[in-house]
Amino acid sequence: MRRIGSFLHDTWRIAGPYWRSEERWRARLLLGVVIALNLSLVGMNVLLSYWNREFFNALQAKDAEAFWALLFWWRQTESGPMPGFVFVAALYILIAVYQLYLRQALQIRWRSWLTRRVLDGWLAERAYYRIALTDPGTDNPDQRIAEDLRFFVDNTLALGLGLMRSVVTLFSFVLVLWGLSGPATLLGIEIPGYMVWVALAYAVLGTALAHLVGRALIPLNFNQQRVEADFRYALVRLRDNAEGIALYGGEADERRGLLQRFHALIENWWQIMVATKRLTFFTAGYSQVAIVFPFVVGAPAYFAGRIPLGGLTQTADAFGQVQGSLSWIVDNYRDLTEWRATVRRITGFLDAIEAARGAAAAGAGVQALAEARPDMAMDGVTLALPDGRVLLEGAAARIGQGEAVLVAGPSGAGKSTLFRAIAGIWPFGSGRVHVPKDATVLFLPQRPYLPLGSLRRAVCYPRAATDFADAEVREALDLAGLGHLAPRLDEEDAWDHRLSGGEQQRVALARALLLKPQWLFLDEATASLDPEAEARFYALLQERLPGTTLVSIAHRPAVAQYHRRALRVREGRLVEAAS
The missing domain is CATH 3.40.50.300 (P-loop containing nucleotide triphosphate hydrolases)
Structure with missing residues (x-):
């Protein structure tokens, strides 16, 4: 927990200033609209869950009138007035498009502000020069400004909105699943809403196993960003000093140096591949089982005639939504490791800038x-x-x-x-x-x-x-x-x-x-x-x-x-x- 607290503190250290800056009201308004649209998609998924039930019930009953009405117009159902699929789909597409468009607008505004802020700090009091002399561990500032800031903004919004959507989806579909699953008796004890507890146990077990299998990716992703930047920097150095290298005839030595850096990149990449393979074995199997698991659990009630086909599909969909929400960490584990590595690189860079500017303010040196x-x-x-x-x-x-x-x-x-x-x-x-x-x-x-x-x-x-x-x-x-x-x-x-x-x-x-x-x-x-x-x-x-x-x-x-x-x-x- 201490590590998570420290990580969240570092994340807010990078993100917080933007939401308190001169752009805060525009940024907050834009974020509020994006959140509203994001949550509207959850509402659309709930609506589609009920539409899906009525549609499959119409198929099971061979009700052609209900079938066509649910596709192109609307129909009064037990759940209330149900709009046709064409209207639901059109609204869903409109919300999804503008949610993505406005999120990207927020991303570029946030990245622009953050880039200007970091550049100002890096250039002030000639911190860039002092860092190059005194802090060789702060490698590749160009990458930290050009790429790490982009990754941070993109991943922070994507993961943050995804987590929020998963939480709202969880609470929305828990109510649906609770009402659909009914009680179950285990060892003489009646368990209400048993499928909710099954989904919770399935997701908690999956999350714990995903962290156990995939935690090696955290340091590997951090190191991969460094070796990629080292290799790219060496290529730029060769380009910028092409004449001197040509005059010396230093191609063989340059090739050795480049291949040495590339070898470090490949070695780390192979380790990432091995770790990712293990994680993918688990997550792919976990996801595949999750597809059929709710049908297996709900099948006895369907074959006993207690629920129709539409009820079974809605139960399976609701179970999948609840399990998917609870499995958010499993599904996004690799992105989370990359995000954490990015935060570490940016905070390390900010620390170096502050140290350099502090030394300059304290009069260190001449x-x-x-x-x-x-x-x-x-x-x-x-x-x-x-x-x-x-x-x-x-x-x-x-x-x-x-x-x-x-x-x-x-x-x-x-x-x-x-x-x-x-x-x-x-x-x-x-x-x-x-x-x-x-x-x-x-x-x-x-x-x-x-x-x-x-x-x-x-x-x-x-x-x-x-x-x-x-x-x-x-x-x-x-x-x-x-x-x-x-x-x-x-x-x-x-x-x-x-x-x-x-x-x-x-x-x-x-x-x-x-x-x-x-x-x-x-x-x-x-x-x-x-x-x-x-x-x-x-x-x-x-x-x-x-x-x-x-x-x-x-x-x-x-x-x-x-x-x-x-x-x-x-x-x-x-x-x-x-x-």
């Missing part, structure tokens, strides 16, 4: 403090790697507004990590970085990020493409040496694959010229350019962005001439050096 000041200052900054190894210790420096500063040092000394600390995203270390409040800052890494979409969006990133006039964007491209791409500004393509490394860096440089940041940090942002192009770019920066503070990481000595100061990372220390 703190970047925005203050009303014109310069930037580092105070006792210590940088470490995730394994605890210290890269830089006690760094202190000041960079004034409008300066051009070169950060130098050997590869692996911590220069790029220092930039991450200045940006406020590095969680390992201590100290403070004081940065100007409300200053516009742009970081250009060695490998530029080009978002999905048009080339115009890539140039304007992270600002909106509509923030700039067409002439401004074209001029920036031309200055960066990409004027030939101007006619393709609004063409959508995989630009990070279409353009060479040097061209991608030129797009990033065009971005800097277009955005005109007050502080510009370049982490080997011109490393893929030839020395002449690199020199032209730095000269262009001095001309076009004269008031911009420029901080560069570079290894080429020629870059130093465009900077007035130099800071060198040497043996874990940050020291002033001649530029």
